Amino acid sequence: MFERLGRFVVRRAWWVIVGWLVAAAAIIGTTPSLSDITSADQGSFLPHSYEAVQAAELAKKVFPQQVAATAAIVVKRADGKPLTPADEAKVGEVAQTLKAKNIPSTSGYLTGPQAVAPDKSVQVVNVGLDAKTPDDPALLQAVRDLRADLGPALAGSGLTAGVAGDVASFVDNEDTFNQAFAVVGVATIVLIIGLILIIFRSPIAALLPVVVVGLVLMVTTGLVAAAGKVFDLNVSQDLQTILLIVLFGIGTDYILFLLFRYRERLRAGDDKRTAMVVSVQRVGEVITSAAGAVIVAFLVLLLASLGFFGSLGPALAIAVGVMLVTSLTLVPALVSLLGRYVFWPSKAWQRTPEANLSRRLGKAIGRRPALVAAASGALLVALAAGSLAYQADYDFSSGFPQDTESAKAATDLQRGFAAGALAPTEVYLRTDNGAPLTDQQLNEFAAAAAKAPGVGQAQPPERSNDPSVARVNLLLNENPVSNEAITLVRDSLRADLHEAAPPGTKALVGGTTSIFADINSANNRDLSVILPVAAALIALILALLLRSLVAPIYLVIAVLLNFAATLGATVYLFQGLQGKPGITFQLPIILYLFVVAIGTDYNILMIARLREEAREGNEPHEAAAIGVEHAGPTVAAAGLILAGTFAVLMLAPISFLQQMGFAVAIGIVLSAFVMSMFLVPSLTALIGHKAWWPGHGDERPGGKPQTPPEPASMANV
Known part of the structure; x- marks a missing residue:
């Protein structure tokens, strides 16, 4: 099949290129923009069955005047002394002055004696921010305008103030985010070009992935947007960045798989067309299987209860599918036309390096597979042990720089009030039969x-426009996004409040802490479903590729062990050495996307090469040595590029970006250099022929050696 595909692509190279460009132009020109299906609505993350969602939906109905977000103006004396009655009066005047400015997207400006801290250290002015979506640029501009007008309003009063809240925090850190992701984009391209230049010493080979993946990215975003319109799917704002990294990661992998094998066939004496046909024949099945495993892993995200992951899966699956088609059609067509000029101006491709590192590693693995398997396995197990101490962290604000206005104002606020002042726990009390709540019921509750x-x-109870529903806001003693607060709400506070509801009424617990408590439950549930299902499906793909039941078992175990080792290494660094309270709660799914799914590519490439060498008549130890010698450089190059891209995130002054950068980088390094380079080849050598049971994957078909077509066979194609 792949030989026929290779012959067609090489024979009709110009047709393939023109056809691909026409199709790409049609898709890019006729499909909607990705922004048309992008949403920042966090409510879609959780299904209706979760209590926090039910509380939020009830709030929309009975508190229609409730704004999408709030900003807290935290006022204190410049000399640090307690506020005086005159100061409190001045804060009231400032609130009215700001209200009279009619700053767009703001409302409320509520303050008074209840907004003064018990120790008189601060007074708060709560400002409503009106917008249809939390990411509305109008909210960001409103905070900027509010800050600009706040200074003159306080001039000469002896008071100072800062604006706190989620929107204010985003304003303060917007540049940091933009710079971080811009650095990632630039670093990705620089790393790809730089490393491929080092490997092939050719600017053409270095630019090939950048140009091809750039085109694929435009096609993919159009197809994802079209699919979103057809199936009414919304995607997260993060999708564009994730698509960029996924496509450059797997796209560079697949192109490297082809280029390394193409160079190998040219060195063996094949003409440029025959070399590409054989390359597609030998590597096409590997690329297809690798892409199939990644697509399956991404589609398994449809089983997630969190809406973000459910929409992310199909989008990434489309991206990998497009890259697969491109890798087996456009890339071979381009390279077959360029021939040896793809490696220009270097002539190093013409000679096989003597005593290179991969050859020495291969021989070492072939000689002592038991020692190598024990050492690499022990390293992964030791790192995996750290995952047992994993704690999820939901406090994004603590990971931002603490010298910003919003961070300082939040600290002042929490000193004067309960820790949960910025994000109250919203408790809604309603009657079972729709009858009006009595004052006695509400006050007792x-x-x-x-x-x-x-x-x-x-805080004092608030009645809604529905007489059967009222709200009581509770300020927790703990930071509302800390593990302690989330555990409190999930494990005991909800039950206590449900029990405290008077007869004939029901309490629903909402707010930020409640949302994160439900996300915590949903996240745990999703991982417990996604990982086993993905492992089973990847094992099935490996079984079909290898015609074996034994090899897929230890390959999948290796992948899952690598996942645990990556999480454990991250825990050791951030929770252990740096003393962080936890690791960002999104990290396990991020590791699933980039370490389990994409890291499986390296396993498939290596095991396919081991099988190929076994079919050439080499005994298991020798097959492992030769397989590592030839597949090792490809795995190393692909792993370095992807790991290097994520490692750049560690330079960002934001904790969760640092954690993500380190975790994915170390995960890819472990996938490429420990699991695929050492553990898998050594285990395959130890197990020997039984690794391919019950099939005969290591036997020569028909009892004859596998030989590539003669170089002359394509000379006149």
Whole structure:
């Protein structure tokens, strides 16, 4: 099949290139923009069955005037002394002055005696921010305008103030985010060009992945947007960045797979067309299997209960599918036309390096596979042990620079009030039969809620436009996005508040802490479903590729062990050495995307080469040695490029970007240089012929050696 495909592509190279460009132009020109299906609505993350979602939906109905977000103006004396009655009066005047400015997208400006801290250290002015979506640029501009008008309003009063809240934090860190992702994009291209220049010493080979993947990215975004319109899917704002990294990661991998094999066939004496036909024949099945495993891994995300992952899976699967087609058609067509000029001006491709590193490693693995398997396996197990101490961290604000206005204002606010002042836990009390809530029911519940363990303060109850529903905001003693607060809400506070509801009423617990408590439960559930299902499906693909039941078992175990080792290494660094309270809660899924899914590529490339060498008549130890010698450089180059791209994120002054950068980089390094280079070849050598049971994957078909077509066979194609 792949030989026929290779012959067609080489024979009709110009047709393939023109056809691909026409199709790409049609897709790019006729499909909608990705921004048309992009949403920042966090409510879609959780299904309706979760209590936080039910509370949010109830709030929309009975508190329609509720704004999408708030900003807290935190006012204090410049000399640090307690606020005086005159100061409090001045804060009230400032609130009215700002309100009179009619700053777009703002409303409310609420303050008063209840907004003064018990120790008189600060007074708060709560400002409503009105917008249809949390990412509305109008919100960011509103905070900027608010800050610009705040200074003159306080001039000469002896008071100072800062604006805190999620939107203010985003404004303060917007440049940091933009710079971080710009650096990632530039670093990706520089690393790809730089490393391929080192490997092939050719600017053409170095630019090939950048140009091809750049075109594929434009086609993919169009197809994803079209699919989103057809199936009514929304995607996260992060998708564009994730698509960029995934496509450059797997795209460079697949192109390198072809270029390394193409160079090998040219060295063996094949003409440029025959070399490409044989390359597609030998590597096409590997690329297809690798892409199939990644596509399956991404589609398994459809099983996730979190909406973000459910929409992410199909989008990434489309991207990998497009890259697969491109790798087996456009890339071979381009390279077959360029021939040896793809490696110009270097002539190093003409000679096989003597005593290179991969050859020495291969021989070492072939001689002592048991020692290599024990050492590499022990390293992964030791790192994996750290994953047992993993704690999820939901506090994004603590990971941002702490010298910004929003961070300083938040610190002042939490010193004066309960820790949960910036994100109250919203408790909605409603009657079972729709009858109006009585004052007695509401007051009894508010008093009980205020005394619940973990609650620092209860704000006065608020009645809604529906007489059967009211709200009580609770300020927790703990940071509302800390593990302690999330565990409190999930494990005890909800149950306490449900029990405190008077007869004939029901309590629903919402707010930021409640949302994260449900996300925590959903995340744990998703990982417990996604990882086993993905492992089973990847094992099935490997079984079909290798015609074996034994090899897929230890290959999948190696992948899962590598996942645990990556998480453990991250825990050792950030929770252990740096003393962080936890690791960002999104990290396990991120590792699934980039370490389990994409890291499987390296396993497939290596095991396919081991099988190929066994079919050439080499005994298991020798097959392992030769397989590492020839596949090792490809795995190393691909792994270095992808790992280097993520490692750049560690330069960002944002904690969760640092964690993501380190975790994915170390995960790819472990995948390429420990699992695929050492563990898999050594295990395959130790198991020997039984690795291919019950098939005969290591036997020569028909009892004859596998030989490539004669160089002359394509001379006149």
